[in-house]
Amino acid sequence: MPLEILEPTSDPSQREGLWTLNFGPQHPATHTTLRLVLTLDGETVVNAEPDIGFLHSGFEKLGEVLDFNQYVTIVDRMNYISPLANEIAWHHACEKLLGIELTPRCTYLRTILAELMRIHDHLLCVGACILDLGGISAFMYAFNERERIYELCEQASGQRFHTSFTRVGGLLFDVSDQWLANLKDFISTFPAVFKDVNRLVLKNRIFIERCQGVGILSREEAISGGATGPVARASGVTRDLRTDEPYLAYADLDFNVICSRAGDCFSRFQVRMLEIEESLKIIGQALQKLPGGPIFAEGSGKEMLPQKREVYTSIEGLIHHFEAIMPNRQMQPPKESLYAATESPNGELGFYIVSDGTFRAYRARTRPPSLVHFALFPQLIRGCMLSDVVAVLGSLNIIAAELDR
Amino acid sequence: MNSAESQLKYEAALSGLAGARSWSTFRDTLQLVIDEASLVSTMTRLRGAGLNMLMDVTAVDLLEYFDSIDRYRVVYQLLDTELGSRLEVRTHVNDPEPVLPTMTTLWASADWMEREVYDMFGIKFDGHPNPKRLLLPEEFASFPLRKDYPVKGRGERHNFPVVTRSES
Numbered sequence: 001m002p003l004e005i006l007e008p009t010s011d012p013s014q015r016e017g018l019w020t021l022n023f024g025p026q027h028p029a030t031h032t033t034l035r036l037v038l039t040l041d042g043e044t045v046v047n048a049e050p051d052i053g054f055l056h057s058g059f060e061k062l063g064e065v066l067d068f069n070q071y072v073t074i075v076d077r078m079n080y081i082s083p084l085a086n087e088i089a090w091h092h093a094c095e096k097l098l099g100i101e102l103t104p105r106c107t108y109l110r111t112i113l114a115e116l117m118r119i120h121d122h123l124l125c126v127g128a129c130i131l132d133l134g135g136i137s138a139f140m141y142a143f144n145e146r147e148r149i150y151e152l153c154e155q156a157s158g159q160r161f162h163t164s165f166t167r168v169g170g171l172l173f174d175v176s177d178q179w180l181a182n183l184k185d186f187i188s189t190f191p192a193v194f195k196d197v198n199r200l201v202l203k204n205r206i207f208i209e210r211c212q213g214v215g216i217l218s219r220e221e222a223i224s225g226g227a228t229g230p231v232a233r234a235s236g237v238t239r240d241l242r243t244d245e246p247y248l249a250y251a252d253l254d255f256n257v258i259c260s261r262a263g264d265c266f267s268r269f270q271v272r273m274l275e276i277e278e279s280l281k282i283i284g285q286a287l288q289k290l291p292g293g294p295i296f297a298e299g300s301g302k303e304m305l306p307q308k309r310e311v312y313t314s315i316e317g318l319i320h321h322f323e324a325i326m327p328n329r330q331m332q333p334p335k336e337s338l339y340a341a342t343e344s345p346n347g348e349l350g351f352y353i354v355s356d357g358t359f360r361a362y363r364a365r366t367r368p369p370s371l372v373h374f375a376l377f378p379q380l381i382r383g384c385m386l387s388d389v390v391a392v393l394g395s396l397n398i399i400a401a402e403l404d405r
Numbered sequence: 406m407n408s409a410e411s412q413l414k415y416e417a418a419l420s421g422l423a424g425a426r427s428w429s430t431f432r433d434t435l436q437l438v439i440d441e442a443s444l445v446s447t448m449t450r451l452r453g454a455g456l457n458m459l460m461d462v463t464a465v466d467l468l469e470y471f472d473s474i475d476r477y478r479v480v481y482q483l484l485d486t487e488l489g490s491r492l493e494v495r496t497h498v499n500d501p502e503p504v505l506p507t508m509t510t511l512w513a514s515a516d517w518m519e520r521e522v523y524d525m526f527g528i529k530f531d532g533h534p535n536p537k538r539l540l541l542p543e544e545f546a547s548f549p550l551r552k553d554y555p556v557k558g559r560g561e562r563h564n565f566p567v568v569t570r571s572e573s
């Protein structure tokens with residue numbers, strides 16, 4: 001008797017012979033701790049159900065007990081690939097609430113640091129993803145350069161990773177001339193290495209074939225799903241907070257917003273790689289225009305933190321520090337609520353602060369880009385192959401610490 | 406478009422709708438407070454007026470807030486991707502059964518954000534396609550971002566059931 005050939009039903013989830021695969025929580029390609037429950041038909045992904053929360057550590061609850069300057073150490077640990085970008089976003093929201101105008105030097109320094117972090121984040125995203133897809137060389141070149149950015153962070157703040165460098169109204173330290181010379185050295189030598197990385201990634205035939213046409217996100221889906229940053233720009237949403245709602249020094253600097261129409265994994269990597277070039281342009285211009293002067297907001301009297309050198313060497317500095325630290329003498333923000341966002345490397349990183357008139361948030365909500373992007377994952381992967389999971393995950397750049405907070 | 410112009414635009418879009426509305430501006434951010442009952446109709450009109458992206462959904466427990474009458478404030482951050490104007494919409498819900506209609510029919514991004522609000526505050530969203538906890542385990546009994554929940558926790562971590570290899 002001949003075997004009866006069954007017509008596949010139209011609804012893939014009703015097909016017979018489906019099997020379930022647990023992807024993660026400990027899998028080298030998730031990089032961090034997250035779990036996907038994949039329903040597979042052979043090697044085709046029929047459905048993916050993300051299971052998150054493994055790294056939930058109550059950051060937002062801690063934001064209610066720590067003051068605006070203390071909470072920066074926690075904010076650091078959200079997207080630990082670009083810690084300074086989180087610090088800048090957090091203090092951007094605090095300063096907007098308190099109505100503090102930054103000094104020109106602080107504005108430019110923060111702009112430089114934010115762009116360094118963008119290069120840093122994009123190099124990791126692209127480098128780690130091509131490693132997962134089987135290309136080791138580009139990863140090595142990219143990580144070499146990331147090491148140099150870590151060194152710059154260490155020279156500026158004393159910390160490689162979790163710098164905790166920003167303060168309300170300023171920065172922990174001013175940077176030295178040596179640091180500026182090192183930064184100049186970095187931006188003059190980086191383009192040559194970047195050219196190599198670029199060729200190893202965007203001209204790599206295997207990489208192109210693994211990524212092109214995979215995980216397509218249409219413009220409508222991107223808008224409805226709340227996608228921001230490189231993910232949205234790769235789908236044709238031409239939004240970039242640096243130009244649309246200029247903050248820091250971005251209004252004075254000349255750069256392009258990189259967009260693509262394709263919306264697949266490859267275009268997301270392309271956008272990231274081209275953004276690195278724009279970031280270099282921004283750093284170069286900001287370095288040229290870098291003004292002198294103080295790094296803490298002027299005319300703010302006792303409220304701002306003094307420089308550490310003054311605290312340790314003079315009685316005035318110590319009193320000043322005491323006044324800035326004691327809860328009953330700190331700055332008092334208006335009893336209002338406010339949402340403020342910056343363009344972090346991953347997308348719109350916003351903070352919603354509810355203030356009850358003390359120097360501590362009554363509620364400190366983070367709007368993490370990773371959470372919103374990971375919610376898009378099931379619809380991107382449906383119908384793709386099992387091996388595409390790695391490419392799509394990598395192109396969204398999910399950082400689980402930021403996802404779970 | 407500044408906040409005064411966008412207020413005029415959205416006021417016009419909402420004209421004729423029932424329910425009390427109050428507008429305010431703080432540091433050039435436009436804020437709108439509405440009734441819980443008029444949430445769906447207001448949001449549908451605002452979606453039609455060009456606010457096509459739901460940036461954020463979050464809640465605030467106002468238990469210890471200085472002048473609050475209501476218990477929870479739910480906040481929606483809306484954005485117009487073409488014009489770049491933003492609007493913050495607030496509404497209030499109360500114990501014992503804090504429930505709001507879901508926004509997943511208007512914006513897909515509401516899905517996980519509303520799950521997170523449920524997870525942290527216990528506010529339910531009526532009509533949500535997948536009303537489960539997002540970050541915490543399903544057997545977790547309390548809602549940690551409420552103000553009556555201690556920062557130290559209530560010993561949940563120490564009392565997690567141990568699953569041995571032979572039982573799994």
